[in-house]
Amino acid sequence: MTLTYVTGGIRSGKSEFAERLAFSKTGRVLYVAFGVQTDPEMEKRIDIHKRRRPSEWGVLEDPNELTSVQTVYQDYDVILVDCISSWLANHCMWLTEQELKEDQTKTSLIEEVELWLKGIQENQQHVIVVSNEVGLGGVALSSLGRFFQDVLGKINQLIAAEADEAYAVFSGLPLRLKE
Numbered sequence: 734m735t736l737t738y739v740t741g742g743i744r745s746g747k748s749e750f751a752e753r754l755a756f757s758k759t760g761r762v763l764y765v766a767f768g769v770q771t772d773p774e775m776e777k778r779i780d781i782h783k784r785r786r787p788s789e790w791g792v793l794e795d796p797n798e799l800t801s802v803q804t805v806y807q808d809y810d811v812i813l814v815d816c817i818s819s820w821l822a823n824h825c826m827w828l829t830e831q832e833l834k835e836d837q838t839k840t841s842l843i844e845e846v847e848l849w850l851k852g853i854q855e856n857q858q859h860v861i862v863v864s865n866e867v868g869l870g871g872v873a874l875s876s877l878g879r880f881f882q883d884v885l886g887k888i889n890q891l892i893a894a895e896a897d898e899a900y901a902v903f904s905g906l907p908l909r910l911k912e
Contacts, residue, residue: 735859736850738896739907740866740889746905748815751863752785758859760810763791765802767819771826782815797823799849803856811859817846817892818865821885825877833880839887846888850895864889866901 737754741747755762764786766779786792793805799820806812824842832838853860866889867882893899899911 734854734856736896737861738892738899739863741902745902747863747902750902750907751861754861755811755813758811762811763809765814766794799845803852806856814862816863818885825881833876839884842884843887862892
């Protein structure tokens with residue numbers, strides 16, 4: 734397994750860069766999309782992503798559990814996960830104020846990512862993971878925003894530590910962080 738981590742700020746061009754990476758690889762590509770159509774603007778963004786993808790790519794849209802997608806991986810050589818922060822946001826939408834305060838809520842989400850990372854290490858695919866870098870802002874200062882930043886910050890660190898290569902994308906320009 735080869736793991737490539739791509740991060741950057743909101744609308745930095747990280748997804749387009751990750752798509753170019755996936756396109757440059759040989760073999761069948763599976764695009765795992767976590768975006769939820771919560772409003773017309775998000776629906777438009779998801780449509781743009783759909784139109785950019787080559788028609789021959791397999792697509793798995795909006796799985797709730799990361800570990801559930803691993804059984805689908807077997808048929809593909811390259812897996813593009815766009816974006817792990819959207820996966821987390823999907824879970825955060827349904828949390829109560831009480832759950833946001835409980836460490837166990839954070840722990841269970843982080844443990845799911847750890848389990849997922851362990852599972853993909855056992856496979857032969859090239860996995861490309863896209864994520865927002867929470868240190869660059871773009872998240873509201875609220876209990877939900879702080880929860881999101883705490884959990885995504887830890888998730889990003891876990892993925893970056895396991896990655897064979899890592900990139901930060903700024904204004905569409907990738908900067909290689911790890912090789």
